[in-house]
C-alpha cells in the first residue's frame with residue numbers, strides 16, 4: 094500500500110490517501126493537546142503507543158462483532174483504516190465519576206456508577222465541543238435517529254467488552270470517548286482507543302495511566318502509556 098497525499102492533519106494524527114479510495118493511512122503523532130488545544134506539548138513515543146494500543150483494542154472489538162474502521166497495522170505508528178464520513182458527535186461512556194462529570198454534578202471523582210452513563214458532545218473546535226442530546230443531534234442533522242440508535246447500542250457493547258478486558262489486565266476503565274463514522278452507509282467505530290481517549294486507573298493502586306497525567310502535570314506520562322501497552326499485550 095502506497096502513502097499518497099496528506100488529506101488532513103489533526104491534533105494527534107495525520108491522514109494520508111492510498112491508492113484504494115476506501116482506505117486511508119493514519120499516522121499517530123507524539124503531539125499532545127488538552128482543554129481543546131489550549132494546553133500543548135508532546136509525549137515521547139505516544140504515537141507508537143497509541144497506534145499499537147488502538148490496534149489491539151480494534152482487533153478485540155472486531156472479534157466480538159463490533160464493526161470498526163481498522164484494517165491493519167502498517168508501521169510502528171501507522172495503521173490502515175477504512176475511509177469513513179465521520180459523525181460529528183463525540184460519544185462518551187462512563188463507569189466511574191471523573192473529569193467533567195465530577196464538575197457538572199458535584200459528585201466526587203472515583204464514585205462508581207451503578208450503570209454506565211452515555212453522553213454526546215458536538216464535535217466542534219470553534220464551539221469547544223459542547224454537551225448535546227439526541228434532539229440536538231436531530232436538529233443539527235448530525236445523524237439520523239436510526240444512526241443514533243446504532244451508535245448507542247454499539248457504544249454500550251464496546252463498554253462491556255472493554256470493561257471486562259481491562260479488568261483482566263488490572264485496569265479500571267473509568268470513561269472513554271468514541272467517534273463513529275459512516276462506511277457505505279453503515280455506522281462503524283472510527284478514530285482511536287488509547288490512553289488519550291480513555292481514563293484508565295490501576296485497579297489496586299488507583300494510579301492514573303492515561304492523559305490525565307499530561308492534563309494535570311503529574312509526570313511519568315510516557316511510562317503510563319507504555320505500561321498500558323505492556324499490560325494489554327500480555
Ligand code: UDP
Pocket residue numbers: 128185191192193194222268269270289290291292304
Ligand atoms: N475525551 C476525549 N476527547 C475530548 C474530551 C474527552 O478523548 O475532547 C475523553 C477523556 O479522555 C475521558 C472521557 O472522554 O476519558 C470523558 O472526558 P470528560 O468529559 O471528563 O472531559 P475532560 O475532563 O477529559 O476534559
